[in-house]
Amino acid sequence: MEKNELVSISQGGLAIMNPTTPEKVLAAGRAAVLREGARVVEPGCGNGTILALWGREYGISGLGIEAREDACRRSEETFQAAGLTDRMAVRCMDAREYVPDEPFDCAAAIGASHIWGGFAATLDALVGMVSDEGTIVIGDRCWRSDSTPPEFARAWPDVLTEYEILGIVRDAGFDIAAVFRSSPEDWDRYESGIWQAILSWLAEHPDHPEREWMIDYLHRIQDEYFGYGREYMGWAMYVLVPGFW
Template sequence: MEDRELVSITQGALAIMNPTTPAKVLAAGKAAGLGRGTRVVETGCGNGTILALWGQEYGISGLGIESREDACNRAEETFRAAGLGDRLSVRCMDARDYAPDEPFDCAVSIGASHIQGGFSATLDSLLGLVHDEGTIVIGDRCWRSDRVPPEFAREWPDVLTGYEILGTAREAGLDVAAVIRAGPEDWDRYESAIWQAVLSWLGSHSDHPDRDFMVGYLRRVQDEYFGYGREYMDWAMYVMVPGFW
């Protein structure tokens, strides 16, 4: 099964495809200084919920970039339903190929660092989308400490510790203005939604050729979560602003 199809099955129905909440998304927007007239671009925007929340609360305008056609359609519907179709739009394409006509005020990647190949590469990419005073918001996995069992750490070679993320931001000339972290209940809700989506798919696809793959996927992600992830894996939104040093 292709990765895009797997994501659509397991997370496509989630309003926010990450272990966070609307309240925390709004807190990140506030820390980023979003307001009426702020132009925002989000790479890997999923179904558009984050941009819609910021559009309703802070009056932003902007663009979501998403490669999955089903998600693009949902994002467009999300913007229309929120009454933001005149201020928010989606472009259905690979974010790695996008080049803006003019720089944005804020560039965002929430749970989509895999597009560029990790936090550092994502930060570099987003910096290319904003002007010199632009802000960056990245939501990403990180290790809770540097003492992660090697057999688990090898499964996630691109994941950094929080301290490494801080250093990466500083090396890019940025200060970290805020960190909004996922709580245990956020993780449980997010992971449980994925399991339920897989179980629902299995229940309605008894003869599908990818059935064995999906059963194996469910077992693997549950083993990872209960065996290691709950204890060692963190997730947070990092709000970064131009440095004052």
């Protein structure tokens, strides 16, 4: 099954397509000093929920960049339902090809590091989208410790420990102002949402040619989660500010 189609089936119905909560998203926005009139860009904006939350709470103007056409439509619906169409827009394109006309006050990639292939490459891309005083918010997976069994770590070569993330951030000239980690309950809710979406799809598509593949995929991600994901895999939002050194 094509990757974007799989994401739309398994996560398209989730308001926030990551193991976090609206409260933590708002807290990250507060730590990033978002305020009325600030301009924010979010590559990989999914359904537009995060920009909408920040728009309602902090009065920002936002631009989402999203490659999946169905997600672009959902983003537009989210902005319309929130009464934010005068301040929010989505551009349907590959975020790797986006070049801003002028720098933003904040750039956010929440669960979107796969676009560039890892945390360091994501940070480098976002730095190119903000002003010299701009802030950055990255939500990404991380290992809970540096003692993750090698057989599990090899399955996720792009995942870093938080100490490695700290080093990358400092090397880029930033400091971490705040971190908002996912709880076990956040993970359970997120993963359960994916399983339920897949099960609903299977019930609605009894004759689909890729039905068996989807069943195998469901069982594979559940094996992964119960086998080691819940114990060893973390996820957090890191709020980055220019360093004072």
